[in-house]
Amino acid sequence: MDKKRTQWGSNFGFIMSAIGSAVGLGNIWAFPFKMGQNGGFAFLIVYVILAVFVGLMIMVSELAIGRRTKLGVLGAYQKISKRFGWIGWLAVLSPLILLSFYCVLGGYCVEYMCYNLSEVAFGVGAGAADAGETIFSNMLSNQLGALIFALIFLGMCVIIVKNGIKGGIEKFNKIGMPALFVMLIIIIIRAVTLPGASEGIKFMLEPNLEPLKNDFIGVISTAGCQMFLSLSLAMGAMVTYGSYLGNKENIVKSAGTIIFADTLVAVLAGFAVLPAAFALNGSEAVLSGPKLLFITLQDVFNQMGFVGPIFGVIFYLLVIIAAVSSAISLLEVIATMIIDKREAKNKPVDRVKITAYICIPVVFLMAIVAIDGLGANGMWTPFSKSVGIIGSFNDCWLDFFDTLAEGILMPIGGLLMAIMIGWEYGTENIRDEIMLEGNKFKLYKLYRVCIRFVVPVMMLLILFGQISEIFGLKLL
Numbered sequence: 001m002d003k004k005r006t007q008w009g010s011n012f013g014f015i016m017s018a019i020g021s022a023v024g025l026g027n028i029w030a031f032p033f034k035m036g037q038n039g040g041f042a043f044l045i046v047y048v049i050l051a052v053f054v055g056l057m058i059m060v061s062e063l064a065i066g067r068r069t070k071l072g073v074l075g076a077y078q079k080i081s082k083r084f085g086w087i088g089w090l091a092v093l094s095p096l097i098l099l100s101f102y103c104v105l106g107g108y109c110v111e112y113m114c115y116n117l118s119e120v121a122f123g124v125g126a127g128a129a130d131a132g133e134t135i136f137s138n139m140l141s142n143q144l145g146a147l148i149f150a151l152i153f154l155g156m157c158v159i160i161v162k163n164g165i166k167g168g169i170e171k172f173n174k175i176g177m178p179a180l181f182v183m184l185i186i187i188i189i190r191a192v193t194l195p196g197a198s199e200g201i202k203f204m205l206e207p208n209l210e211p212l213k214n215d216f217i218g219v220i221s222t223a224g225c226q227m228f229l230s231l232s233l234a235m236g237a238m239v240t241y242g243s244y245l246g247n248k249e250n251i252v253k254s255a256g257t258i259i260f261a262d263t264l265v266a267v268l269a270g271f272a273v274l275p276a277a278f279a280l281n282g283s284e285a286v287l288s289g290p291k292l293l294f295i296t297l298q299d300v301f302n303q304m305g306f307v308g309p310i311f312g313v314i315f316y317l318l319v320i321i322a323a324v325s326s327a328i329s330l331l332e333v334i335a336t337m338i339i340d341k342r343e344a345k346n347k348p349v350d351r352v353k354i355t356a357y358i359c360i361p362v363v364f365l366m367a368i369v370a371i372d373g374l375g376a377n378g379m380w381t382p383f384s385k386s387v388g389i390i391g392s393f394n395d396c397w398l399d400f401f402d403t404l405a406e407g408i409l410m411p412i413g414g415l416l417m418a419i420m421i422g423w424e425y426g427t428e429n430i431r432d433e434i435m436l437e438g439n440k441f442k443l444y445k446l447y448r449v450c451i452r453f454v455v456p457v458m459m460l461l462i463l464f465g466q467i468s469e470i471f472g473l474k475l476l
């Protein structure tokens with residue numbers, strides 16, 4: 001049991017991995033549209049305020065709890081709290097659910113990359129300006145294909161996670177994240193120079209106070225939910241990554257850097273996707289969710305002539321990297337939890353076997369989502385209203401899982417965590433952890449007030465916002 005816990009190889013490696021977890025589909029296909037729809041620049045300000053007063057506080061807490069207990073999320077919660085130890089289970093269940101549809105969506109991205117690659121090679125379909133819709137619906141109804149590619153995506157994640165924190169996750173992100181950034185810049189340069197691009201930028205940035213005036217709680221709830229998902233909070237990811245941190249690491253500074261980078265990529269993604277989408281059909285184009293990526297943008301690439309598929313390959317590869325780096329953090333939450341349990345019982349730890357076992361429930365859930373094909377194949381679904389930010393089809397299994405994980409489990413997990421730290425475990429324990437090895441915690445007083453009061457109130461608002469939307473009630 002007193003075997004020394006693995007640590008990240010470097011500060012850069014840890015930061016890249018945490019940014020990798022944060023930067024995902026949420027940044028690329030949800031944030032730009034949410035921002036444009038909910039007040040533009042005004043929404044960004046609300047988002048940043050929430051990210052600082054709620055997101056930063058929770059992220060700091062998660063990293064500190066992980067490092068203090070040196071355990072994954074389940075063990076960590078059980079160690080620090082008698083009453084709330086069971087929240088750890090929420091943080092194990094949600095990643096499992098999220099992973100199931102992340103793999104299917106990641107698989108779709110692999111399919112689209114291959115499609116564009118085949119166009120580079122053979123010029124297939126070049127010039128078919130509105131091919132996007134057909135390719136997309138063919139892909140959705142091709143259930144076996146969707147399942148195979150979801151398995152390929154999961155396989156890539158397994159290969160990374162089985163190699164461990166340093167040799168797998170850190171190695172991948174150290175190369176993947178800078179590469180993603182470079183690819184994003186290439187796509188932005190192409191997108192903003194398309195005719196009509198300025199409309200897209202205007203849609204995203206133009207400040208508009210109307211949404212805030214008309215539905216303040218709705219905007220807060222949207223921004224809060226987006227922020228939670230985007231920063232990978234209340235899913236055990238940051239507790240898990242934190243458990244591999246060395247004591248020298250400045251947790252507050254790291255959390256600030258992760259949040260800054262995640263928000264930057266979200267806004268930059270807007271510059272990559274919205275100008276292109278608007279250049280195609282103005283505001284008529286689908287601007288968010290899977291349809292943005294798989295119909296609107298594919299049409300844009302198809303209209304660019306022979307360079308189109310090259311940009312297509314770069315773009316879908318970028319999205320694949322973003323999705324893989326998030327999915328591996330979800331897989332690692334569960335892997336670390338099992339490894340900790342086995343180590344505690346002095347049982348042998350075989351990462352390859354453990355990762356393979358985790359795939360059993362993931363493949364089962366993933367198969368449901370893949371076969372359902374975003375509702376295209378007429379399967380029965382549990383309920384119809386979606387509030388998640390990843391989905392947006394309604395009436396499909398992906399949206400059901402998404403709503404369950406990010407609409408309900410995540411805000412409940414965040415709320416209970418803040419109550420546990422603020423009112424039971426004690427913020428001073430977090431402070432002591434953060435201040436190890438001479439690190440400062442200048443924001444401590446603010447942190448204490450936020451965790452005890454601001455975060456729980458905001459989490460309640462977010463939760464009420466979600467529930468009222470799911471059930472069509474007007475609670476507030």
Ligand code: PHE
Nearest residue numbers: 022024025026230232235326
């Ligand atoms: N942050 C990811 C995104 O923006 C989603 C995610 C949540 C990944 C929680 C890992 C853990 O899409």
